Amino acid sequence: MTSQKIIWDSIESLHKWVKDQAYYGWDPYDALNSKFILKLCMGSPSLEILATQINKYSIVNFRPLLRVEKGIDVKGMALFAQAYSKMYTLTADENYKNDLLNCMLFLKEKSLVSIYGHDCWAGHYYNFRNSDKSILSPNIPDVITTSNVIKAAVESYKVLKRNDLIKMARSGYEFLTNSLLHESKDGYFYLDYDSSSDGKIVINASAEGLSAICKLMHLFDDKNLKETSYNLAEFLITNQNTDGSWIYSKYNNGKIRIQLDFHQGFIINSLLEYLPFAALNQKxxxxxxxxxxxxxxxxxxFFEDGTCHFRYPQKYPIDIHNQAQGIITFSKLAPFNNEFSNFSLKIALWTILNMQNRAGYFYYQKYRIFRNNIPHIRWGQAWMMLALATYLEVKEEQK
Incomplete structure (x- = not known):
């Protein structure tokens, strides 16, 4: 069996499982989507953080017992939409086109335009308490989700030819620049993670915004788009460490957070997206x-066998999101060196062999001697569908 056949079999099996679930599922951070847990926490941010972390890392799925409700993740639907655009383009299968349309109609319905004046999206269908005690909710839009919906809208426009999708994407861009774009103390422009991120700069937030803007730049020769993308790219390359890595976030009080995981891939991807548009003095x-x-x-x-550190230098658990991002990033790096394409295939094959259930879904995490088998929809299934579709898309482009 060829590697291409293995990947197509994997993605089709995953697609069937996701459709059987009607996109409903759990998420690693969904503890507060339980009225029972909320009652136990009694409004205490510290208890809510504790409950969220226990729920996230437990290898036993207590969600049914704790009455954590399943939901449809907005960010996940944006990722599925991006995958379906690629899968339809590769196959001309009308089923993928119909799935793409349904995803985009869902995303259009979930826009918070009536609240914020521009199209924007929240990434959580539940309340989520961050480790710094800030909270995200279904009514707080964020840059990561909004950027992924913009990318989905542009990609789907190429297939569906619906002008309302491009209008929605442009409106999403207006939200990013009007509500989240700021200038740092050292004179660089960046995007806040969300409207409640005062005092904290998350590096990959600007990267995701840059990726979305680059998608629009393929359709529009717009001075404002060019200027914003230039500024965000400058922010990213200026904040890169000499060893090639990026920190996760920095605070006004001088504190920084180092978290070396899939977010590194996000940033590399954004610079790859921007490269064709880079100014001469930047390229x-x-x-x-x-x-x-x-x-x-x-x-x-990454290790030579295709597994990724959980958070470098910590190896375990091997996390499905890290694996998916590796497939995406190294696929897109193929034009720099074909060995990157070979490595993305190695990651994909290892992940399919070791982390995909026969039913089609992917496990959440793999430890040295046991697994966390919980099939999180957005964290695992959406990212893996996009990852495998991206690999297939790039291989087709290389022919």
């Missing part, structure tokens, strides 16, 4: 940044 620096980032990502974060 060499962008290429250098990509190469340095890719070197750290492959040599430090």
């Amino acid at each position: 060499d620096r962008i290429i250098s940044s990509i190469k340095n980032g890719a070197k750290f990502y492959k040599e430090k974060q």
Whole structure:
């Protein structure tokens, strides 16, 4: 059996399982989607954080017992939509086109435009308490989800030819620039993670916004888009460490958070998306940044067998989101070196062999001697569908 056949079999099995679930599922951070847990926490942020973390890392799925309700994840639907766009383009299968349309109609319905004046989206269908005690809710839009819906809208427009999708994507861009774009103390422009992120700069938030803007730039020759993307790219390459990595976030009080995981892939992807649009005085620096980032990502974060550190230098658990992002990033790095394409295939095959259930879904995490088998929809299934579709898309482009 060829590697292409293995990947197509995997993605079709995953697709069937997801459709059987009607996109409903759990999420690693969904503890507070239980009225029972909320009652136990008594409004205490510390108890809510504790409940969320226990729920996230438990290898026993207590969600049914604790009455954690399943939901449809907005960010997950944006990822599925991006995958379906690629899968339809590769196969011309009308089923994928219909699935794409249903995803986009769902996303259009979930827009918070009536509240914020521009199309924007929240990534959580439940309340979520961050470790810094801030809270996210279904009514607080964030840059990651909004950016992924913009990307989905642009990709789906190529298939569905619906002008309302492009209008929605442009409106999403207006939300990013009007509500989340700020200038740092050192004169660089960045995007807040969400409207409640005052005092904290999350590096990959700007990267995801840049990726979305680049999708729009393929359709529009717009001075404002070019200026915003230039500024965000400058922010990213300026904040890269000399070893090629990026910190996760930094605070106004000088504190920084280091978290070396799939977010590194997000940033590399955004610079790859931006490279065709880079100004002449930027291009060499962008290429250098990509190469340095890719070197750290492959040599430090991944092992030769295709597994990724959980958070470098911590190896376990092997996390499905890390695996998916590796497939995506190294597939997109193939034009720099064909060995990256071979490595993305190695990651994909290892993940299919070791983390996909016969029913079609992917496990959440794999430890040295046991697994967390919970099939999180967005964290595992949506990212893996997009990852495998991205690999197949890039291989087709290389023919």
